Amino acid sequence: MASSSIEWTDKTWNPITGCTKISEGCKHCYAEVMAKRLQGMGKPKYINGFSVTPHPDALNEPLYWSNSCMIFVCSMSDIFHQDVPFDFIDKVFDVIRNTPQHNYQILTKRAERMAEYFSTRIIPRNVWIGVTVEAAKTKNRIDYIRNLKATVRFISCEPLLEDLGELNLNGINWIIVGGESGVQARPMKEEWFLNIKRQAEVNHIPFFFKQWGTWSADGVKSNKKVNGKLLQGLVIQNMPTIKKT
Numbered sequence: 001m002a003s004s005s006i007e008w009t010d011k012t013w014n015p016i017t018g019c020t021k022i023s024e025g026c027k028h029c030y031a032e033v034m035a036k037r038l039q040g041m042g043k044p045k046y047i048n049g050f051s052v053t054p055h056p057d058a059l060n061e062p063l064y065w066s067n068s069c070m071i072f073v074c075s076m077s078d079i080f081h082q083d084v085p086f087d088f089i090d091k092v093f094d095v096i097r098n099t100p101q102h103n104y105q106i107l108t109k110r111a112e113r114m115a116e117y118f119s120t121r122i123i124p125r126n127v128w129i130g131v132t133v134e135a136a137k138t139k140n141r142i143d144y145i146r147n148l149k150a151t152v153r154f155i156s157c158e159p160l161l162e163d164l165g166e167l168n169l170n171g172i173n174w175i176i177v178g179g180e181s182g183v184q185a186r187p188m189k190e191e192w193f194l195n196i197k198r199q200a201e202v203n204h205i206p207f208f209f210k211q212w213g214t215w216s217a218d219g220v221k222s223n224k225k226v227n228g229k230l231l232q233g234l235v236i237q238n239m240p241t242i243k244k245t
């Protein structure tokens with residue numbers, strides 16, 4: 001079990017590690033940097049560095065977590081990477097079904113493969129499904145989740161790399177937005193965030209502003225902790241409301 005510093009989740013669970021770059025949001029991947037660091041430290045789980053590696057021995061971890069948690073699945077990978085067999089993904093979802101006390105957040109950039117997977121499978125009620133939309137040319141990923149029968153369908157605009165323009169938010173229940181962090185972080189602008197926030201409000205969708213990242217609201221490169229998470233002077237970190245049945 002790994003407690004998470006990510007504000008919108010409680011724990012991370014990594015039955016798969018490693019990935020490959022697929023779009024501009026991957027350019028300065030934090031998971032790749034972390035995996036190589038852990039490999040250098042001799043951590044057995046990262047003996048393969050950032051190569052895609054399923055970990056059968058990690059599958060049952062949530063079975064032993066007694067307290068109800070919000071769990072981000074595969075923070076160090078993409079569960080729908082083409083090198084992860086569907087039968088292994090099935091095993092991940094078997095554990096999810098057997099731990100209804102938890103809610104699981106699954107975020108992918110590989111929306112097409114996710115859609116292929118769910119075309120023949122039912123999404124458990126305790127699963128939130130999201131796609132990353134970091135640039136205008138990746139907005140089509142939203143089309144793959146808007147009609148899925150998931151309890152929560154969300155988009156993560158992090159790192160936000162440009163103005164996304166108008167978004168079709170039909171079927172979307174939650175939006176996360178954040179700037180890029182790290183020494184190579186790309187600049188971002190406040191109006192990009194505010195454009196998404198406006199559309200979220202019009203569509204009555206909870207909006208979660210995670211952080212400014214390395215670049216401040218004034219366009220100054222600094223430490224992400226110094227830049228903080230105030231948007232127009234406010235912390236705006238709304239979560240979706242889940243109806244109990």
